[in-house]
Amino acid sequence: KNEVEQSPQNLTAQEGEFITINCSYSVGISALHWLQQHPGGGIVSLFMLSSGKKKHGRLIATINIQEKHSSLHITASHPRDSAVYICAVTLSGGGADGLTFGKGTHLIIQP
Amino acid sequence: EAGVAQSPRYKIIEKRQSVAFWCNPISGHATLYWYQQILGQGPKLLIQFQNNGVVDDSQLPKDRFSAERLKGVDSTLKIQPAKLEDSAVYLCASSFLSGRNDEQFFGPGTRLTVL
Numbered sequence: 001k002n003e004v005e006q007s008p009q010n011l012t013a014q015e016g017e018f019i020t021i022n023c024s025y026s027v028g029i030s031a032l033h034w035l036q037q038h039p040g041g042g043i044v045s046l047f048m049l050s051s052g053k054k055k056h057g058r059l060i061a062t063i064n065i066q067e068k069h070s071s072l073h074i075t076a077s078h079p080r081d082s083a084v085y086i087c088a089v090t091l092s093g094g095g096a097d098g099l100t101f102g103k104g105t106h107l108i109i110q111p
Numbered sequence: 112e113a114g115v116a117q118s119p120r121y122k123i124i125e126k127r128q129s130v131a132f133w134c135n136p137i138s139g140h141a142t143l144y145w146y147q148q149i150l151g152q153g154p155k156l157l158i159q160f161q162n163n164g165v166v167d168d169s170q171l172p173k174d175r176f177s178a179e180r181l182k183g184v185d186s187t188l189k190i191q192p193a194k195l196e197d198s199a200v201y202l203c204a205s206s207f208l209s210g211r212n213d214e215q216f217f218g219p220g221t222r223l224t225v226l
Contacts, residue, residue, distance in 0.1 A: 045215060048214050
């Protein structure tokens with residue numbers, strides 16, 4: 001079982017719809033990251049959070065530490081939001097802090 | 112502020128050949144990571160440097176992969192000899208301090224195809 005699980009794996013929606021992508025993890029973490037990857041492009045960090053909620057423009061990320069669950073929401077979705085959204089965690093404890101990634105959610109927003 | 116630079120962007124080689132990738136992190140970033148992303152999967156950490164020291168290389172296939180960051184700035188990742196299963200995108204990332212509570216910045220990646 002992967003330490004970081006995302007759902008759904010694929011999501012197609014119409015422009016304007018409210019989008020939710022979920023992430024569950026099974027390990028102790030010090031932070032959770034949401035990242036965006038466009039086809040053929042590099043990875044861009046959207047959020048890093050360890051508690052509560054963060055908002056940036058139309059994007060909202062929440063985390064529930066007790067339930068080991070995080071969600072990424074996109075309001076008023078637009079075709080330019082089409083990308084792969086990746087949930088990743090930094091494991092708690094000492095030593096290395098490289099990210100442990102989920103497999104990503106492939107989002108397509110149709111006009 | 113310049114981002115993380117990587118070269119080459121694309122590389123095609125035959126199995127058993129050697130290949131090297133280069134990464135220049137954001138200026139002043141102490142921590143540098145190399146990740147391997149196989150098609151359809153999330154990236155996997157290969158090695159982490161803190162300045163010029165290795166913090167974690169537990170997932171680096173050391174029989175064929177090597178990496179160095181001699182002066183604590185840019186880094187090279189080498190594969191020798193390459194296998195078909197090494198076909199992937201190799202991502203370099205950096206963070207100012209430890210990534211534990213610090214955002215990681217990613218380069219554009221090097222797409223390797225092994226024939």
